[in-house]
Amino acid sequence: MDEVAVADPASVVGVISDFRTEHGISHRVSCRALGVSEAWFYKHRTRPTRRELRRQHLIEAVKEEFDDSGGTYGSPKIWIRLVRQGWRVSVNTIARIMAEFGLVARKVRRRRGVTRPGKRLAAPDFVRRDFTAEAPDLVWCGDMTEIETGQGKLYLARVIDLFSRRLLGYAMGARHDASLVVAALHMAAATRGGDVRGVIFHSDRGSEYGSGKFRRACQKLGVTQSMGRVGSCFDNAVSEAFNSVLKVEYVHRHTFTSRT
Incomplete structure (x- = not known):
């Protein structure tokens, strides 16, 4: 023919x-x-079609994103990253490719909270799950998390501004105590020039934040304490989200031989 x-x-x-x-x-x-x-x-x-070539490139892109995440990204997060790169693909296609090649996201093991409910009278909850602020230095939130190292646990206390979501202060140590959270608070105050009168500091009801040492530090700085309910992660959701991102994006991708 x-x-x-x-x-x-x-x-x-x-x-x-x-x-x-x-x-x-x-x-x-x-x-x-x-x-x-x-x-x-x-x-x-026998020659690859345009569709086959595109699929092969997509497979390579999915594998690269998965490897770069340290095996922690699932199909939704990989899909978001590829779309930002200009790919036109559905999340279901990403999920099928991951299943085909055995790319299973490693689940982050949830740990018990580091802070323990204190016996002292808790401060009122002035935030009431409204984690927004109209300007900087109106509301800060703080929390602690633990990181496994070859020398034992390392505890990280930090302070975040709810307006900018900026990390203002942090402190690390081998013990989670009042001194650690006070050090993080002092760094945050220094970051803002020292005058932080009127700031609301929101946290959980851990004994460190309810201690006399931390209360005195807040009073000296003119900071008003606010506390969520016992055992409710949603009452300190911004801090919990920070912990999750820190663990997934950094901690679980590295091995720490020491606390330093």
């Missing part, structure tokens, strides 16, 4: 293959309709 000139063989081969896969139309019928021979089809079929 006289064959038509084909400017893009890969596209024609893809159409013929799709007709067979999706509609059950034989290669012979499709070739005749498109004016090419079966010999021509099988000759060009």
